[in-house]
Amino acid sequence: MESTLIYLFEVSICLLLAYPVYYLAFSKLTFFNVNRLCILFLIIASLITPLLSFDFHESAPTNTSFLLQTNLSSTVSDRITLNGKLETTSNYLFWFSMIYLSGAIWAFFKLGYQLKMIFDRIKASSLEKKNGITLAVHPKHQYASFFRYIFFPEPLNKTIENQQAYLHESVHVQKRHSWDVLFLAICKAVLWFHPMIYLFDKSIKEVHEFEADKMVSLKYSTSQYARHLVELASQKSSLAIMHNFNYSPIKNRIIMMNKTKSNQWQKARFLLLIPVLAVMSMLFSFDSNMDQTKKLTGTWTGTSLEFQQSAGPDIKAMIEGGKDLHINGKLTLNKDFSYVIKNPAGETNGSGKWTAKGSDSFTTIDQNGEKTIYQVLTLERDKMTTAHQVQMATPQGEVKGKIILTYRK
Numbered sequence: 458m459e460s461t462l463i464y465l466f467e468v469s470i471c472l473l474l475a476y477p478v479y480y481l482a483f484s485k486l487t488f489f490n491v492n493r494l495c496i497l498f499l500i501i502a503s504l505i506t507p508l509l510s511f512d513f514h515e516s517a518p519t520n521t522s523f524l525l526q527t528n529l530s531s532t533v534s535d536r537i538t539l540n541g542k543l544e545t546t547s548n549y550l551f552w553f554s555m556i557y558l559s560g561a562i563w564a565f566f567k568l569g570y571q572l573k574m575i576f577d578r579i580k581a582s583s584l585e586k587k588n589g590i591t592l593a594v595h596p597k598h599q600y601a602s603f604f605r606y607i608f609f610p611e612p613l614n615k616t617i618e619n620q621q622a623y624l625h626e627s628v629h630v631q632k633r634h635s636w637d638v639l640f641l642a643i644c645k646a647v648l649w650f651h652p653m654i655y656l657f658d659k660s661i662k663e664v665h666e667f668e669a670d671k672m673v674s675l676k677y678s679t680s681q682y683a684r685h686l687v688e689l690a691s692q693k694s695s696l697a698i699m700h701n702f703n704y705s706p707i708k709n710r711i712i713m714m715n716k717t718k719s720n721q722w723q724k725a726r727f728l729l730l731i732p733v734l735a736v737m738s739m740l741f742s743f744d745s746n747m748d749q750t751k752k753l754t755g756t757w758t759g760t761s762l763e764f765q766q767s768a769g770p771d772i773k774a775m776i777e778g779g780k781d782l783h784i785n786g787k788l789t790l791n792k793d794f795s796y797v798i799k800n801p802a803g804e805t806n807g808s809g810k811w812t813a814k815g816s817d818s819f820t821t822i823d824q825n826g827e828k829t830i831y832q833v834l835t836l837e838r839d840k841m842t843t844a845h846q847v848q849m850a851t852p853q854g855e856v857k858g859k860i861i862l863t864y865r866k
Contacts, residue, residue, distance in 0.1 A: 460792045462553060464507055465648070467741045471503035472653040478733050482726050484660060487719040489668040490632075491727065496661045497637065498730060500644060500654075506737040557650070564646035571642075571698045575603055582608070590630050600702030601695045602626040604635045608699075618685050621673055622702050628669035629700040637661050642698050666704050667713045674714050683711045752836055753819070754790050757864035759783040769856030782806060783862060796821060839866045 476499070483495050582593035591606050598608040600622040607626040613619060629635065641658040648654045673682055689703040704710075762783045764776045785801040790811055798807035809823035818832045834842040841864045848857050 462550070462557070463792065465557070467507035468503055468648065469651050469653075470740065471506055471737050472500075472648070472651055472657075474736065475499040475503050475733065476653040476656050478729065479660065480656075482729055486723055486726070487667075487713070487716060488724060489664050489671065491724065493637065493661060493664045493668070495727060495730065496657055496664065497640075499733070500641075500657055502734055502737060504644075506734070507741045509738065560649045561646060564649045568642050568646055568698070571696045574696055575606075575699065578608065579606060583612075585612075587613075590627060599692060599695050600626060600689070601699045602629045602635070603699045604633075605630055608695075617677065617681070621677055621682055621685055624676065625669045625673050625702055626700065628672045629665060632665075632668065634665040634668075634700060637665070638698055638700070662700075662704060663709060665700060666710055669700075670710050670714050679714055683714065686710065752838060753841070754792050755866055757788045757790070757841060757866050759786045759788065759862065760865050761863040763861040764858055765861065766856065766858035768858070770851065770853035772851060772853075772856055775851075779860075788864060834861070840864065841866070 479496060479499055483492055486492060578595065578598065579593055582595045582598070585592040585594065589605065592613060593606050593608045594610070594612055595608070596610055598610045600610070601608045607623065607630065609619075609622070611619075613623055638661075641654070641661060644654050645658060670682070686703065686707050690705065690707045692703050694701040694703060694705070762776075762780045764779070766772075782800050786806070787797075787799040787803075789797045789799075791797075794810055794812060796807075796809060796811045797805060800806045807823055809821055811819055811821045813819040818830055820828060820830050822828050829845055831843040831845045834844055836842075842861065843864075844859055844861045846857075846859055848855065850856075
């Protein structure tokens with residue numbers, strides 16, 4: 458769960474950077490379709506960028522090449538008691554996790570409830586298909602749309618107001634705006650704690666309305682259509698996941714309908730998305746030779762074991778047994794600095810915490826308090842070689858030497 462919270466934190470930073478860029482540079486432009494794509498691009502970039510990893514020197518093997526942040530290493534070390542047992546970690550992580558999960562579960566529950574309400578309304582409606590659109594008529598409906606359904610309180614007739622509402626909602630259907638709303642609804646459920654995702658949601662809904670209003674104003678009088686919107690403004694909007702004809706703020710929609718079309722040269726502003734994406738990438742996704750924690754963390758599969766004996770009797774049989782446990786076994790180094798070792802059969806063969814205070818080694822301390830220092834001989838994206846000293850007592854005498862382990866990711 459800790460890695461999930463870290464990911465959410467990084468996404469939050471990206472969103473804090475992304476929304477002001479959209480609002481200041483693009484929100485006042487009349488390129489509604491491009492604005493829509495811009496919003497989706499910034500949100501998706503904020504979600505994906507923390508998951509990416511770019512390496513400045515991917516082709517060259519890196520020797521003694523990782524450095525962990527001192528404060529994180531110290532925190533892990535402080536969690537280990539003198540008798541070797543792991544001290545109980547802070548309850549903060551637990552409570553943060555519980556609060557986040559509670560909010561996310563509640564948000565998804567509300568989303569599911571809204572979807573159920575829509576399906577119930579469809580079932581209760583009189584349905585009429587027209588040009589790939591299904592008109593759902595019921596006296597309690599307000600003008601609204603959801604995917605290919607347009608909700609009407611009365612059968613479609615030839616009154617201007619009725620035709621304006623139908624044209625407006627049909628634009629939402631044809632442009633597939635409901636996919637955007639559903640995507641933002643899921644994002645709001647996952648990122649329920651972040652104010653920027655709600656601002657993005659409001660912005661994309663406004664862009665949808667601007668785009669639909671523009672199409673209506675091309676066919677009907679703008680002033681007449683604006684009066685129709687004002688008349689419906691007092692009505693309470695339907696479910697948030699639907700497109701509502703009387704979506705507020707009406708004032709912004711009327712202003713945008715009467716606004717002079719943006720100059721085509723202003724599309725050059727959208728080139729700002731390139732440096733924004735670059736900044737996001739540099740914040741979280743680039744690993745240099747001095748910071749390769751991301752290379753080290755993950756699940757490694759043992760490929761070979763070599764024992765270089767320096768003293769003691771021959772223990773060939775013991776070494777062969779060690780190879781059987783290591784080759785095709787798994788070493789998982791987690792971002793929260795816990796580790797798990799499993800044998801080829803998938804059984805846990807060791808666990809504890811790992812930490813590093815130098816640039817060429819890392820240390821593991823298992824649940825029994827036994828400390829092992831591993832020297833990192835090579836560390837590449839998909840290969841790691843380590844060496845550690847061993848000293849053990851056997852019936853034939855004490856054995857000393859060095860074990861060299863090779864892994865593949």
